[in-house]
Amino acid sequence: MAKLTLDDLKKIKEKQKATFALREGGNRAKITVHMGTCGIAAGARDIMAALMDEIARAKVEDVITTTSGCAGLCAREPMVTVEILNAPPVKYGDLTDEKIRDIFREHILGGKPVEKYALVIGSETTY
Amino acid sequence: MEDLSLHILDIAENSVSAGASVIQIKITEDIKENVLLVEISDNGEGMDENAVKAVTDPFFTTKAERGRRVGLGIPLLAQAAREADGDISIVSEKGRGTTIKARFQHDHIDRKPVGDIAMTLTILISANPEIDFVFEYKRNDQFYEVDTREIREELEDVPINDPAVIKFIKDSISKWLSDTKSIMLE
Numbered sequence: 001m002a003k004l005t006l007d008d009l010k011k012i013k014e015k016q017k018a019t020f021a022l023r024e025g026g027n028r029a030k031i032t033v034h035m036g037t038c039g040i041a042a043g044a045r046d047i048m049a050a051l052m053d054e055i056a057r058a059k060v061e062d063v064i065t066t067t068s069g070c071a072g073l074c075a076r077e078p079m080v081t082v083e084i085l086n087a088p089p090v091k092y093g094d095l096t097d098e099k100i101r102d103i104f105r106e107h108i109l110g111g112k113p114v115e116k117y118a119l120v121i122g123s124e125t126t127y
Numbered sequence: 128m129e130d131l132s133l134h135i136l137d138i139a140e141n142s143v144s145a146g147a148s149v150i151q152i153k154i155t156e157d158i159k160e161n162v163l164l165v166e167i168s169d170n171g172e173g174m175d176e177n178a179v180k181a182v183t184d185p186f187f188t189t190k191a192e193r194g195r196r197v198g199l200g201i202p203l204l205a206q207a208a209r210e211a212d213g214d215i216s217i218v219s220e221k222g223r224g225t226t227i228k229a230r231f232q233h234d235h236i237d238r239k240p241v242g243d244i245a246m247t248l249t250i251l252i253s254a255n256p257e258i259d260f261v262f263e264y265k266r267n268d269q270f271y272e273v274d275t276r277e278i279r280e281e282l283e284d285v286p287i288n289d290p291a292v293i294k295f296i297k298d299s300i301s302k303w304l305s306d307t308k309s310i311m312l313e
Contacts, residue, residue, distance in 0.1 A: 008295060009281045009282065009295065010281065012282075012285070012289075012291045012292055012295055013281065013282050013283065016285045016289050016291055016292070035136070035137075035140055035254075036137075036140070037137050037198070037199045037203065038199075040128065040133050040136055040137045040140075041128055041133070045133060045136060045247065045250060048250050049246055049250065052249075052250070052253060052293065056290035056294070065253065066255070067143070067250075067254040069140065
């Protein structure tokens with residue numbers, strides 16, 4: 001009869017509340033992992049897991065990750081779109097665990113798109 | 128798709144696209160009956176009768192209006208089930224939601240492993256914090272459940288997709304799975 005123990009959850013709440021109060025609410029960056037059938041089959045879930053891991057390690061509070069469907073370029077999956085506030089969005093393709101971690105450090109934390117992995121820079125935003 | 132947890136992620140993404148506010152994922156492993164059941168149900172927009180008939184056709188997609196012509200998620204799940212001497216069923220009602228069930232012969236040599244279901248669930252939760260997820264896992268007589276509505280209530284204003292909360296949910300599922308592993312080997 002395993003259930004999530006509420007005591008554990010309470011501890012997390014108290015700990016996170018302190019940091020949560022400091023957040024200003026706005027997100028600086030949004031990363032969309034394309035998670036259509038093609039993306040998942042090509043390894044999009046591991047890309048998402050790597051991103052969640054990097055976000056937790058870097059302790060950044062203003063970066064959100066989300067998923068979307070097929071972007072129409074199934075052959076280049078796994079793909080992500082990185083949107084940084086006030087900058088053109090960048091689509092990356094043919095990703096691996098290593099590449100997405102580079103992108104996280106250089107683009108999301110450093111603000112500099114990783115051109116060698118980029119498919120497209122510019123076009124649509126979802127802000 | 129390498130394992131069932133990836134199929135589940137794929138099918139649940141359809142529920143997200145269908146505008147569901149609650150998505151339920153159930154896995155049942157019954158060794159005595161030699162069956163593994165996967166059930167994904169949502170309260171999204173649902174499909175009419177023709178769409179239900181058509182979704183197992185690999186050349187059908189609900190996304191036709193957006194210029195895409197193929198939807199392989201359900202056909203791939205159906206194939207995985209057939210390969211393990213099982214089948215799938217789809218019940219859907221326009222405006223009410225959709226339930227997809229897949230049945231597998233548990234000990235079939237071609238039955239895909241369940242895979243990292245904790246990862247699938249936590250990715251769904253963290254990418255869709257506005258959606259509630261109910262996850263149930265049954266292994267013989269052992270039962271596990273996560274309901275994000277209950278977690279949310281407990282968390283008050285701490286977001287459900289906070290990395291610490293996500294890690295907590297993931298660890299909790301993994302622990303239950305390893306605790307109950309031995310009953311699957313009997």
